[in-house]
Amino acid sequence: MINGVKRFIPDNLKPFVSSDEHLNRIRKTVSKKSKTDETVFLHNIDEVFNALNITSGMTLSFHHHLRNGDKVIQLVAKEIEKRDLKNIHLAPSSIFPSYTNLVDLIKNGNVTDIHTNYLNGPVADTISQGYLQGKLIMNTHGGRSRAIESGDLAIDVAFIACPVVDQFGNGHGAIGKSACGTLGYAISDLEYAKKVVLVTDTLVDTLVAHQIDGRYVDYVLVIDSIGDRGGIVSGTTEVSKDPIGLKIAKDCANLLNYLGLIKDGFSMQTGAGKTSLAVVKFVEDIMIKNGIIGSFASGGITKAYVDMLEKDLFKNLYDVQCFDLEAVTSFAKNKNHLAMSASEYGNPFEDNPICNQLDFVILGATEIDLDFNVNVTTDSLGNLIGGSGGHADIAYGSKVSIIISPLIKSRIPIIKERVMTVTTPGSDIDILITERGIAVNPLRKDLLKKLEDSPFTLYKIEELLSITHNITGVPRHIETDEKIIGYVEYRDGTYLDVLRKVKDEYFR
Amino acid sequence: MKGIAGSKESNDCLISVETNDKTTIEINSIVGAFFYNQILKTIEDTLTEQGLKNVKVVVVDKGALDYTIKSRLLTAIERMKEDV
Numbered sequence: 189m190i191n192g193v194k195r196f197i198p199d200n201l202k203p204f205v206s207s208d209e210h211l212n213r214i215r216k217t218v219s220k221k222s223k224t225d226e227t228v229f230l231h232n233i234d235e236v237f238n239a240l241n242i243t244s245g246m247t248l249s250f251h252h253h254l255r256n257g258d259k260v261i262q263l264v265a266k267e268i269e270k271r272d273l274k275n276i277h278l279a280p281s282s283i284f285p286s287y288t289n290l291v292d293l294i295k296n297g298n299v300t301d302i303h304t305n306y307l308n309g310p311v312a313d314t315i316s317q318g319y320l321q322g323k324l325i326m327n328t329h330g331g332r333s334r335a336i337e338s339g340d341l342a343i344d345v346a347f348i349a350c351p352v353v354d355q356f357g358n359g360h361g362a363i364g365k366s367a368c369g370t371l372g373y374a375i376s377d378l379e380y381a382k383k384v385v386l387v388t389d390t391l392v393d394t395l396v397a398h399q400i401d402g403r404y405v406d407y408v409l410v411i412d413s414i415g416d417r418g419g420i421v422s423g424t425t426e427v428s429k430d431p432i433g434l435k436i437a438k439d440c441a442n443l444l445n446y447l448g449l450i451k452d453g454f455s456m457q458t459g460a461g462k463t464s465l466a467v468v469k470f471v472e473d474i475m476i477k478n479g480i481i482g483s484f485a486s487g488g489i490t491k492a493y494v495d496m497l498e499k500d501l502f503k504n505l506y507d508v509q510c511f512d513l514e515a516v517t518s519f520a521k522n523k524n525h526l527a528m529s530a531s532e533y534g535n536p537f538e539d540n541p542i543c544n545q546l547d548f549v550i551l552g553a554t555e556i557d558l559d560f561n562v563n564v565t566t567d568s569l570g571n572l573i574g575g576s577g578g579h580a581d582i583a584y585g586s587k588v589s590i591i592i593s594p595l596i597k598s599r600i601p602i603i604k605e606r607v608m609t610v611t612t613p614g615s616d617i618d619i620l621i622t623e624r625g626i627a628v629n630p631l632r633k634d635l636l637k638k639l640e641d642s643p644f645t646l647y648k649i650e651e652l653l654s655i656t657h658n659i660t661g662v663p664r665h666i667e668t669d670e671k672i673i674g675y676v677e678y679r680d681g682t683y684l685d686v687l688r689k690v691k692d693e694y695f696r
Numbered sequence: 697m698k699g700i701a702g703s704k705e706s707n708d709c710l711i712s713v714e715t716n717d718k719t720t721i722e723i724n725s726i727v728g729a730f731f732y733n734q735i736l737k738t739i740e741d742t743l744t745e746q747g748l749k750n751v752k753v754v755v756v757d758k759g760a761l762d763y764t765i766k767s768r769l770l771t772a773i774e775r776m777k778e779d780v
Binding site for chain 1: 706707726727729730731732733759760761762
């Protein structure tokens, strides 16, 4: 059948209807685990597999807070390989380029199914090429919490890398030699997985404050190192010097200001790219000039936001994951740098998740189409290169969602008649800002009216597409293989799009 | 005789032209899946315009637009002619 974003979905799956449709449904939760046994401390992974009797076919989950520096998923992967377990279902909140040893596990059928919110690197390429025997399910950050709490994603064992653990099994991410900051993506796993293993390299007697509640923790595995925290920084900390990026950022900040969105008590979220960072700087300039104090910034938090917090330009930061080490330090010392769980951040069934309180968000796009649908999951050939993360959550929740992007990236137009993969429904995308013009989603009549007599030249997105084609030429239509390798799941658990194998000649 | 122009920077291309017993055009482009035919046409049209035959053209393209490809090719041709 054809779903609410005009995509084909197999008949046995629940099709996406609209991004508001969850409002007609009630929250479904399985009971949180309760345990009576004392937390047991172990010292090697072999003992953990024996104690938990981890066998073929089980679902194992992970968080990605140590990002490219994570060693915990690799440790567990090695043990799966050693024991030659088959049909393992992995549910890491993201998969990074450093997770190289999962490639052979996929090719050998040790790992056959994967739930994740983002993936990039060799594992993504392996799955794009059709090696995963089961299916890849791509969630959003909020949607993953919903899937876990509802029992749709039932986890047998959650392995939670935890920088410091006390004798009661309580844990925290702010201190320890591998401190990575807030552990927001691990909270649903902690509360709902059948068994929980904290993996740590730092033990203390007692923690004064903790983010991981020891009442849910069955085992603590103590190893030499859970990861290299230097690997956390995978984005950029430099503001763009690229004139195209700077023009887009400047136009974006001016537009926000013109729309009256930079006002006392406002809230915002941006990504960690160079152009996003430039937007943050321009917004900061406007705030200082006009004496404006914001309520909060949220998301993956970077140094740019820490600086603004410390200058009292924002009252609070809500942080689901620290994107750099300055954010980790700030999280440990600043009382108003607050942790949020992925559920508090973006779960559609939370009463008032942070994503719904956002005034505006600045997001990227690999492709955007004439219906404003955005793809950040695959490239224009269909190769997996990312995923929603919080994209679809905050695009829905925020009052104004803005995509910033150059019209052309290495000759490839970012506007398409139809995106290769729908990550975020166009009904939740309000404005597209490019170096050659701005397009407003026709569904946002209120914004169009506000901008009627503005100094900004507005285009229809179709006009921007034709401007692009005049420069680049019309790209040839790309066909994918017929084989379905997975699905994009919307945050409410319905199906947005199908992921297909990339044709051999288009492998990365 | 051989001439080279351009670079392998993003949005540019590196083009070499050398005398040959017949005309051959080899294109290796990161956007070949989308624009191979258009890149080929730009090369062919430019060679025709210049009345050039029996050359081997090798294009390593990093997403250059047509006018970039054409100007790199023209420069490579000029350099080939100077290469004695």
